[in-house]
Amino acid sequence: MMRVVHTVAELHKILLPYWRKGDPIGFAPTMGALHDGHCSLLRQSRADHNALTIASIFVNPLQFGPGEDYDEYPRDLQNDVKIAREAGADLVFAPSVAEMYPRGFVTFVDMEKLTERLCGAHRPGHFKGVLTVVFKLFAVVRPNHAYFGQKDYQQSVIIQRMITDLNLDVKMHIMPIIREPDGLAMSSRNAYLGTKHRQEALVLHQALDRAKELIGGGEKNVKKLQAEVRRLIGAVKGAKLDYVSIVHPETLEDVNDVSGKTVVLVAARFGKTRLIDNVIVD
Amino acid sequence: MMRVVHTVAELHKILLPYWRKGDPIGFAPTMGALHDGHCSLLRQSRADHNALTIASIFVNPLQFGPGEDYDEYPRDLQNDVKIAREAGADLVFAPSVAEMYPRGFVTFVDMEKLTERLCGAHRPGHFKGVLTVVFKLFAVVRPNHAYFGQKDYQQSVIIQRMITDLNLDVKMHIMPIIREPDGLAMSSRNAYLGTKHRQEALVLHQALDRAKELIGGGEKNVKKLQAEVRRLIGAVKGAKLDYVSIVHPETLEDVNDVSGKTVVLVAARFGKTRLIDNVIVD
Numbered sequence: 001m002m003r004v005v006h007t008v009a010e011l012h013k014i015l016l017p018y019w020r021k022g023d024p025i026g027f028a029p030t031m032g033a034l035h036d037g038h039c040s041l042l043r044q045s046r047a048d049h050n051a052l053t054i055a056s057i058f059v060n061p062l063q064f065g066p067g068e069d070y071d072e073y074p075r076d077l078q079n080d081v082k083i084a085r086e087a088g089a090d091l092v093f094a095p096s097v098a099e100m101y102p103r104g105f106v107t108f109v110d111m112e113k114l115t116e117r118l119c120g121a122h123r124p125g126h127f128k129g130v131l132t133v134v135f136k137l138f139a140v141v142r143p144n145h146a147y148f149g150q151k152d153y154q155q156s157v158i159i160q161r162m163i164t165d166l167n168l169d170v171k172m173h174i175m176p177i178i179r180e181p182d183g184l185a186m187s188s189r190n191a192y193l194g195t196k197h198r199q200e201a202l203v204l205h206q207a208l209d210r211a212k213e214l215i216g217g218g219e220k221n222v223k224k225l226q227a228e229v230r231r232l233i234g235a236v237k238g239a240k241l242d243y244v245s246i247v248h249p250e251t252l253e254d255v256n257d258v259s260g261k262t263v264v265l266v267a268a269r270f271g272k273t274r275l276i277d278n279v280i281v282d
Numbered sequence: 283m284m285r286v287v288h289t290v291a292e293l294h295k296i297l298l299p300y301w302r303k304g305d306p307i308g309f310a311p312t313m314g315a316l317h318d319g320h321c322s323l324l325r326q327s328r329a330d331h332n333a334l335t336i337a338s339i340f341v342n343p344l345q346f347g348p349g350e351d352y353d354e355y356p357r358d359l360q361n362d363v364k365i366a367r368e369a370g371a372d373l374v375f376a377p378s379v380a381e382m383y384p385r386g387f388v389t390f391v392d393m394e395k396l397t398e399r400l401c402g403a404h405r406p407g408h409f410k411g412v413l414t415v416v417f418k419l420f421a422v423v424r425p426n427h428a429y430f431g432q433k434d435y436q437q438s439v440i441i442q443r444m445i446t447d448l449n450l451d452v453k454m455h456i457m458p459i460i461r462e463p464d465g466l467a468m469s470s471r472n473a474y475l476g477t478k479h480r481q482e483a484l485v486l487h488q489a490l491d492r493a494k495e496l497i498g499g500g501e502k503n504v505k506k507l508q509a510e511v512r513r514l515i516g517a518v519k520g521a522k523l524d525y526v527s528i529v530h531p532e533t534l535e536d537v538n539d540v541s542g543k544t545v546v547l548v549a550a551r552f553g554k555t556r557l558i559d560n561v562i563v564d
Contacts, residue, residue, distance in 0.1 A: 165389035167290060
């Protein structure tokens with residue numbers, strides 16, 4: 001029997017016995033429009049023997065910039081609840097915007113440096129919104145284990161940094177990217193893509209695969225690798241590249257050459273749809 | 283037997299049984315140089331039957347601006363520990379700067395509006411530093427009850443707002459201002475004052491008393507009240523006024539006239555020493 005809860009007070013009442021007994025809570029914060037990527041987080045929480053597996057479904061206005069897709073973002077709570085249940089969630093927390101940000105709300109969690117790079121440079125204020133909502137969700141759920149997808153690689157690094165810096169007692173789990181059969185990384189935003197852009201978007205995964213292959217073959221030169229990824233994406237008419245970056249896995253700083261664990265990240269727009277993807281190489 | 287603890291790990295080990303059992307923890311965060319104002323917080327925590335009363339002693343570099351008194355701020359841990367013990371603390375948490383802000387620290391708690399007014403306008407970044415350190419101290423202590431002094435009125439409003447906005451499970455207690463026999467509000471910074479400035483600083487309390495008296499006599503006109511406070515402080519040669527403000531007790535917005543609960547706040551410098559004081563009227 002899965003429960004759907006809309007208020008912090010109701011959630012508090014349900015969770016208090018778990019907090020008291022120290023029974024582990026696993027938690028996956030989402031914006032809904034659940035796909036198999038989200039499901040893999042909930043399944044992992046079950047597999048990790050958490051006493052309770054919780055998914056939150058909240059389209060967080062704070063992390064959308066002006067002109068971004070806050071209004072269009074897909075919302076279908078009933079369907080999401082069904083998917084979450086099937087993936088093993090015991091509880092769905094689906095608060096309203098007023099429940100999360102009541103009148104007079106003025107407090108934020110923010111971060112220097114890590115939030116200014118990559119997607120942060122293209123979406124000012126985005127990670128401030130992410131940090132604030134994830135912090136609040138952690139505060140109301142008090143999970144022992146939190147599950148995030150590697151697809152939002154920068155987000156996962158930033159949240160791990162917040163956990164460390166703010167002395168939060170949460171263990172972070174980053175789960176591998178789940179892909180469609182043809183390689184496209186699963187994303188709620190894939191639903192926006194028309195047939196043409198859906199086909200063109202495959203280039204993100206293909207270009208990353210090519211970079212991985214070159215690195216596997218001994219290529220360490222970042223400029224050459226970036227040029228190759230840019231060339232492949234540039235060859236696709238409908239793709240507008242935001243960035244190709246090859247960075248240190250924790251500092252997210254550009255590396256000079258590929259040696260040790262390194263992350264290759266891309267972001268590109270297909271029409272109005274902005275997609276991201278990445279690959280970790282070692 | 284009072285314990286003095288310097289690391290988060292050591293603190294965690296001691297507090298875990300209290301968290302598990304739900305035994306209430308009372309907490310007063312301080313920057314040391316303890317005086318009777320601080321002691322009143324610890325005594326209240328004892329009186330409130332907390333299972334454990336904790337004082338933290340940490341001169342927080344983040345809340346000092348460039349050119350402020352971070353280096354000069356009085357530090358005497360041995361004496362502070364003695365005072366805290368006598369006031370009823372069971373544990374003193376005195377972390378190093380490296381323990382609170384390890385290499386790579388980049389995360390902050392910040393707030394709009396409330397932090398921009400009053401002292402915030404004169405000390406840019408100050409409340410960001412206060413919010414961040416108080417948040418972190420809350421995260422490592424996980425107090426049920428937190429005790430702050432009304433002397434730092436704006437700080438107490440801001441911390442209460444953070445607690446509300448970030449869903450923190452802490453009850454805030456604001457304790458009355460403790461004064462020297464001649465009326466000067468107790469402050470660790472009073473130790474900076476030479477004989478002349480010490481005498482001159484009495485005007486803060488006297489001017490607030492006069493405002494309170496006028497309000498008690500029916501004066502509601504904010505401009506007149508401010509003018510009178512300004513006149514009294516202006517008559518003191520060594521006093522440099524930062525502000526006289528008459529504000530709403532929660533929004534800290536200037537009120538048009540005194541009706542209902544209202545706070546009169548002053549900040550002034552005597553030589554290099556910046557002092558604040560306030561009075562709540564109803």
